[in-house]
Structures are given as C-alpha cells and as structure tokens.
Amino acid sequence: MNQLDALKQLTTVVADTGDFNQIAAYSPRDATTNPSLILKAVQKPEYAHLLQETVAKYGQHGTDEVMNRLLVRFGIEILKHVPGRVSTEVDARLSFDTEATVTRARRIIDLYQGEGVHVDRILIKIASTWEGIQAAARLERDGIHTNLTLLFSFCQAVACGQAKVQLISPFVGRIYDWYKKQAGAKWDEAAMAGANDPGVQSVRAIYNFYKKHGIATEVMGASFRNVGQITALAGCDLLTISPDLLAQLQASEAPLAKALDAAAAQAMDIPFVQYDEATFRFALNEDAMATEKLAEGIRAFVADTIKLEAMMR
Structure with a gap:
C-alpha cells in the first residue's frame, strides 16, 4: 500500500489547490483554495477562460x-471532483472587519446556493484574527460553516474552539519556516524533522487540547513543506496537501504509523484555558512567530487578490 492510501485510513485527505484538473488523480475528500492558488490557476492556459468568462458576464457589477x-x-x-467540501476564502482585506466579513461570506454562500450547491458543501475561509473569529461564530450560528485559516498559535485555536467554528487550518510549514529562519546557520534539519518539527508540535498541541476537552472543531493541518511533516501528523482529523506532496505520498511505499490519537489525548493532563478579547490579543502578541506570520499571511493574500483584480481589468 502506498503512503497516500495508508494516510487515508487514518486521516481525511484534502487537496490544497485551485488546479481542479489535478485533483482526480488523488481522490481527496475535500479541497481548499485561497487567493494565491486561484491566481496561480488563472495564469494557466487551461483556466484562463474561467476568468475571461466571469469578467465578460459580471464585469459591470464591480x-x-x-x-x-x-x-x-x-x-x-x-x-x-470531490465528494465533500470546498473552502472558499473571504477577501483578506476584511480580516479586521467582523461585519464586512459576515456580509461577504453570506454573499458567497448565496452565489453557491444559486448554483444549486448545498451550504454543507462549503467552508468559508476566514483569517484567524479576533475579528475573523467573531465573524465565524456568527456565521456558524446561522448554519454557515467556516474554516479559520492563517492559524499559527495555540490561543488562536482555543478562541476558534470557543467560537464553535467547523474547522481550523494550522499552518505547519510557515511555522517551520519562521523557526528555521530564526535559527539561521544553527538550524539542524535532521534534529528538527518529524515529531520535533515546530509546526508539527503546534498542531499536535492543538489536536490534543481539542480532544482532551471535547471540542468538536475539526483540526486540518495545512501548509506543508515536506512529506515528513505530513506523516508526523497521521491521525489528525484532516490534512490539506498540495498536489506535489500528494504525488510524493502516492509514490512511496514506506510504512506509515498513526501519530495522533484522540483516545490517548483524553488521558493526558492538559489544563483547560479560554480567552476573552484582551487575553487573546495579549497571548497572540506574546507569540512573535504567530504575530509575524499572521500579518505576513494577510499581506500576501491581499497582494495576490490585488493582482487578480488587475487581471480582471
């Protein structure tokens, strides 16, 4: 059995791409997109017509x-191409505006429903700012499910659990990037691989906290840099993986062991914590990596959204 098939027995596999023609080869259950992935896709000849047709039909509406x-x-x-859900992202420029995020999310859902897509097949992706988490809490109460993205810290995950969001996407690879950059020449790749990877450790801590305290929010590891990060999280609720890494998993016959276990987490001594706005903001501020990566991630998604808008014109 290849590693991809073995992983599917332990974890729900999700494709992280806007290139839907690639998805069928890996039979994931769900798929995720973001502005950067959509921008990448519309620059390919086989997808350019989607942008052209959309602008021609709706350009007069702004x-x-x-x-x-x-x-x-x-x-x-x-x-x-997938039997499950797709994640569609709200404009990252709205990351600090609860009302505007809710309004945009509802518009996206209305458009999907107008095309006959059931609300349960959509996850609205929102940045894990305080304002974004509050918007998600409101949407969830209205039956609109959310995927809280750009999540780098334990406090963001706890606040998402409190908000009863459907799913979170902790960013493994970007956490790894930050610690590797900070260490510079002192970074030891072999010593910091697998279970010792700081991104893997972050997801494991969140997963164990959720399972210990009966928090229903799904944990979906995201933003992987290598297969080792993925296999070290086998057993996580979901993992969203780029086509390149899906291909590597499919090509490998190496054994795969379960790394995360909900039953084991329930036996752990993990104290319960919660946050209000002030304690959340302080905890996030205390985490230099999460503060920097959240801000950087929002800026990057905004930059790619602006590039997409330029192509529309």
Missing part, C-alpha cells in the same frame, strides 16, 4: 462581485 463569482466558479468546478 470588482468585488466579479471576484466572488470567480471564486465560486472555481469552487463549483472543484466540487465536481
């Missing part, structure tokens, strides 16, 4: 509406 329509168009195409 940039925001064209963007919503484009994201939904990709989502609908992706849903033809």
Whole structure:
C-alpha cells in the first residue's frame, strides 16, 4: 500500500489547490483554495477562460462581485471532483472587519446556493484574527460553516474552539519556516524533522487540547513543506496537501504509523484555558512567530487578490 492510501485510513485527505484538473488523480475528500492558488490557476492556459468568462458576464457589477463569482466558479468546478467540501476564502482585506466579513461570506454562500450547491458543501475561509473569529461564530450560528485559516498559535485555536467554528487550518510549514529562519546557520534539519518539527508540535498541541476537552472543531493541518511533516501528523482529523506532496505520498511505499490519537489525548493532563478579547490579543502578541506570520499571511493574500483584480481589468 502506498503512503497516500495508508494516510487515508487514518486521516481525511484534502487537496490544497485551485488546479481542479489535478485533483482526480488523488481522490481527496475535500479541497481548499485561497487567493494565491486561484491566481496561480488563472495564469494557466487551461483556466484562463474561467476568468475571461466571469469578467465578460459580471464585469459591470464591480470588482468585488466579479471576484466572488470567480471564486465560486472555481469552487463549483472543484466540487465536481470531490465528494465533500470546498473552502472558499473571504477577501483578506476584511480580516479586521467582523461585519464586512459576515456580509461577504453570506454573499458567497448565496452565489453557491444559486448554483444549486448545498451550504454543507462549503467552508468559508476566514483569517484567524479576533475579528475573523467573531465573524465565524456568527456565521456558524446561522448554519454557515467556516474554516479559520492563517492559524499559527495555540490561543488562536482555543478562541476558534470557543467560537464553535467547523474547522481550523494550522499552518505547519510557515511555522517551520519562521523557526528555521530564526535559527539561521544553527538550524539542524535532521534534529528538527518529524515529531520535533515546530509546526508539527503546534498542531499536535492543538489536536490534543481539542480532544482532551471535547471540542468538536475539526483540526486540518495545512501548509506543508515536506512529506515528513505530513506523516508526523497521521491521525489528525484532516490534512490539506498540495498536489506535489500528494504525488510524493502516492509514490512511496514506506510504512506509515498513526501519530495522533484522540483516545490517548483524553488521558493526558492538559489544563483547560479560554480567552476573552484582551487575553487573546495579549497571548497572540506574546507569540512573535504567530504575530509575524499572521500579518505576513494577510499581506500576501491581499497582494495576490490585488493582482487578480488587475487581471480582471
């Protein structure tokens, strides 16, 4: 059995791509997108027509509406290739505006429903800022499910659990990137691999806390740099993986062991914590890596959204 098939027995595998033609080869259950992945896709000849057709049909309604329509168009195409859910991201420029995030999310859901897609097949992706988490709490109460992204710290995960969001996406690879950059020449790749990887450790701590305290929010490790990070999280609720790494897993016959276990977590001594706005903001501020990576991630998604808008014009 190859590693991808072995992983599917322990974890729900999700494809992290806007390139829906690649998805079928790996038979994931769900798929995730973001502005950077959509930008990458529309620059390929086989997807350029989706942008052209959307602009031609809805261009007179303004940039925001064209963007919503484009994201939904990709989502609908992706849903033809997966049996489960697709994640569609709210404009990252709204990351600090609860009201605007809720409004944009509802518009995206309306467009999907107008195309006959059931609300349960959509996850609205929102950055894990305090404002984003509050928007997600409101959407969840209305039956709109959310995927809280750009998640780098334990406090973000705890606040998402309190908000009863459907799913979180802790970013393994970007945490790894930060610690590797900080260490510079002192970084020992072999010593910091697998279970010792700081990104892997972050996800494991969140997973164990959720399972220990009966928090229903799904944990989906994201943003992987290598196969070792993925195999070290086998057993996580879900893992969203790029096509390149899915191909590596599919090509490997190496044995795969379960690394995360909900029953084992329930026996652990993990204290319960919760946050209000002030304690959340302080905890996030105390975590230099998470503060920097959250800000950087929002800026990067905004930059790619602006590039997409320029292509629309």
